[in-house]
Amino acid sequence: MASIPRSALRRTALWLSIFLVAGLLAAVGLTGWAFARAKVSTAGAPFTDELAIPPLATGRLDPDGTRVFDLDMRSGTRRFLPGQDTPTWGFNGDHLGPTLRAHRGERVRVDIGNRLPEASTVHWHGMHLPASADGGPHQMIAPGATWSPEWTVDQPAATLWYHPHPHGATESHVRRGLAGMFLVDDDIATGLPGSYGVDDLPLIVQDVKFRGGSFDNGRGAFADTGILGDRTMVNGTLAPYRTVDDELVRLRLLNAASARIFTFGFAGDRTFDLIGTDGGLLERPIPADRIRLSPGERAEIVVRMRPAERLTLRALPTDLGDGFWNRRFSGGDDTFDVLELRAAETLRATTVVPPRLAPPELPRAEDSVRERTMELRFPNINGAPMSMDRVDATVERGTTETWIVRNSDGMAHNFHVHDVQFAVAAVDDRPPPPALRGRKDTVLLPPGGSMRLVLRFDGPADPRHPYMYHCHLLWHEDQGMMGQFTVVEPGTRVPSAPMPSGHEH
Structure with missing residues (x-):
């Protein structure tokens, strides 16, 4: 077999080097182009459209005093851009939903119908309510079905919201337009601007x-x-x-x-x-x-x-x-x-914001009876992806716990817990800044960051229906950064798996 001349080998090596260098330069150029294009700014752009204010829904009162709201999940279109109709989803309309409003101490029911082509849920983000009414991924509403969760509003005045929570599809459902506010009122908050849609x-x-x-x-x-x-x-x-x-x-x-x-x-x-x-x-x-x-x-x-x-x-x-x-x-x-x-x-004319607003209703670190650690590393929490048939934690009704949440990843995460409003006891082992000293249900953790959260679980106890905790960056949630916990009576034996549920009627 004839040997290849050295001159041919040199030429081949030269061309390979040229191709490699060209490829490297192209990759560097594309990366630089992508880096430059990734920065976005709309500063200075004109404001051209009157802000829409979501309609305020106060519901209707049943004879027994229950305040009843009606929500229909629908598909439709909305013209955001001139001459172009955008496919959307919404509650009671083509995009987003009404603002629901109720008073502390009221019994409420929401009659929800699903007119969408696929199953979804409605989760009451920030609301303290029974797990069976929470609207997490175990409370799916099939196309054509209805669901009517009912609970007593038992928390201070707050700005809450509602949105879908189907496991693996939350991001797409929210981005299509399924979201709305839920305002809770009480008798304490006085002296603040309070005319909805005006001030x-x-x-x-x-x-x-x-x-x-x-x-x-x-x-x-x-x-x-x-x-x-x-x-x-x-x-x-x-x-x-x-x-x-x-x-x-x-x-x-x-x-x-x-x-x-x-x-x-x-x-x-x-x-x-x-x-x-x-x-x-x-x-x-x-x-x-x-x-x-x-x-x-x-x-x-x-x-x-x-x-x-x-x-x-x-x-x-x-x-x-x-x-x-x-x-x-x-x-x-x-x-x-x-x-x-x-x-x-x-x-x-208005005078001033009141110097005192509301008494704190926060769980206390000195009442904590247990510590748990939640390690956030994409796409898992504590090394395990979300599993619908696994309960990750069980807490006893009436107890207070401390959850140490750590971001062990190179990217930002946040952390949301259903049902409870917690106190931030420490941020990176230091006292929390003023903006984190109120009632919280969602917190942001930068890479390497940690927080000590104090949570009180006031029930009601339900060993078969879990609540969620998860990263609320919705793609992360959909990829499995979520876990489940149940609230039980002290000494209760815990089932090994949640109760399957869904709504077909």
């Missing part, structure tokens, strides 16, 4: 992107948090403005995005009063110029307007300590102009 504005903030007339639900290159949009909308309104006639305006901020972490502030660094977090009002208002909300978190703020001014609510870049690369591809470098408040020439 008390619900703001359901989401990020979206379009491909043609449809929502684009593709994850971008290197996006390990989930789907990130290139623009924001509020209450289903793109580029929204709202004319206000009052000096003090209360904004109920809900991050209803599936993956994006927002740091809200006002253009010009206008200060505001933070008056409430996930589970209700703080003991005292906190002056601030920034509030960071991860998916599922809420905050109530009050801002003072000046006559005839235009004030922009902005989502600012967010450093989560995950390095320049992950920061760019997780949306940390992005800036969005979210909403413009347009003050009237003459404003109704």
Whole structure:
């Protein structure tokens, strides 16, 4: 067999080197192009559309005093872009849903019908209620079926919300438009702006992107948090403005995005009063110029307007300590102009935000009888993916526990617990900042971060129906970052698996 001349080997090696270098340069170029394109900003874009305010539903009263709401899950279309109809899902309409409102101590029932082409659920995020009414993945509603959960509202005034929770499909159901607010009132919160849609504005903030007339639900290159949009909308309104006639305006901020972490502030660094977090009002208002909300978190703020001014609510870049690369591809470098408040020439005079708001109703660390550790590492919690037929933790009714939650990953996660409002006892072994000292059900953990959460489980006990805990970055949740716990009477023997459930009637 004839040998290959050395000159031919040299030429082959030269061409291989050229191809390798060219390939490397192309890869570097594509990576640089993707890095540059990943940064998004809508700062300075005009506000062109009047902010929609979700209709307020107060329900109807049954003869026994139960307040009854009606919700239908439907498919439809909404014209977000000129001349293009976008396929959507919504409650009682084509996109999003009404704001439900009830008073502490009331008995409520929600009659839910599913007109969608697939099964879904309705979860009451932040609500303290029986596990069988929680609306997690065990309470699926089949197409054409109905479900009527019923419970007594037993918690302080708060801004809560509702959304689907089907295992493995929550992200797609929420992004299509299934979300709405649920406001709880009580007799304590007085002296605050409280005229719904006037000086008390619900703001359901989401990020979206379009491909043609449809929502684009593709994850971008290197996006390990989930789907990130290139623009924001509020209450289903793109580029929204709202004319206000009052000096003090209360904004109920809900991050209803599936993956994006927002740091809200006002253009010009206008200060505001933070008056409430996930589970209700703080003991005292906190002056601030920034509030960071991860998916599922809420905050109530009050801002003072000046006559005839235009004030922009902005989502600012967010450093989560995950390095320049992950920061760019997780949306940390992005800036969005979210909403413009347009003050009237003459404003109704308001005095001040009350110096005291509501007494704290928080579990106490000194009452804790047990510690548990929750390690977050994609796509698992404590090394195990979610399993519908496995109960991961059992807690006794009436007890208080401390959960140590650690993010052992290189990306951001957050942590949501169903049914309870917990106290943040420590952040990275230090006292929590003021914005985390109220009632919380969802918290953000940067890479390497840890929190000590104090939770009290007041029941009711139900050994066969579990509650969830999970990362509320919805793609992470869908991939298995979720676990289950049941609440039982002290000394109760626990079933090995939850009760299968669903709703076919």
